[in-house]
Amino acid sequence: MTGPTMRETLSDRRGNRAGIAFFRIFLRWFGTRHACNMVWFVAFFYALCDREARRRARSYLVRRFPGDRGLRMFLHIWRLLASQGEALVLAAAYGAGLDGGIPRRQEGKLSPGALDPGHGVVLVISHFGCWQASLAELAGYERPVTLLAASDVNPGAVGKQEALHNRKTAFREIDVRGFMGGLPEALEAVLAGDVLGVMGDRPGTAGTGEVLECSFLGQPAKFPITPFYVAARAGVTVVPVFMVWERRPFQVRVIFGDEILPEAIPDGRIRAERLRPAVEQYVRWLETMAGRYPYLCFRFE
Helix, strand or coil, X not given: CCCCCCCCCHHHXXXXXXXXXXXXXXXXXXXXXXXXXXHHHHHHHHHHHCHHHHHHHHHHHHHHCCCCCHHHHHHHHHHHHHHHHHHHHHHHHHHCCXXXXXXXXXXXXXXXXXXXXXXXXXXXXXXXXXXXHHHHHHHCCCCCEEEEECCCCCCCCCCCCCCCCCCHHHEEEEECCCHHHHHHHHHHHHHCCCEEEEECCCCCCCCCCCEEEEEECCEEEEEECXXXXXHHHHCCCXXXXXXXXXXXXXXXXXXXXXXXXXXXXXXXXXXXXXXXHHHHHHHHHHHHHHHHCHHHECCCC
């Protein structure tokens, strides 16, 4: 089995070194809140002039706001693109060590068993909210953290490890373009007791390349089985994790979903349908979060 063919995402083609450098300087001079405000002006340009950005944003927004058209849909697109820009600003703030003044709140938590030394756990990360900064939170558990993901395509954009301020020694990345999609290394990491982070909301972004079609916001959508397959092989739980920000009051909220225990696959053979109940539990969590924070779900198709 070879690694999956990677599809270019919307964010792979957005941003350049000059633009990112401008926002980093703005962030240091004026702070996180004002940098997030500046993002809205840039996002308005994309919402108005970038046909591809509008088309891809609509694929999610027509599900979340069925029946909205015209000006209403344009405002949804603008707000969604602005929220994605704010997420990149927050990731840069974490990476620059400027996050100290941002209050944090937590909902749910990892069980004591999942945090026991030598006991691995698979955390399903979504392109939702400030998902880059969620990696920094995972590194804060003082456990080895491994990320199974695609390497960054756009060298000028904010990368996955941007938010890992002074924590990279506790973090390593397995590229899904490697042997067998990185699955052997990922399984080895979990069996060794690592916290394994896997993107779970977009097909073709992790491991096996196998997907299941599930109902998401009332329409069919494809989701990778990789995080659930690794957990099933290792006999560990899967925990959805989301990192969101709120403007009033301005704070970051780390939200852990309920633990999901996939059906064991001791022989290693991939049987996607046996993993469906676990995948659908995660999808229901993603739907719940999209209901609470509709403009923080970045499932661009």
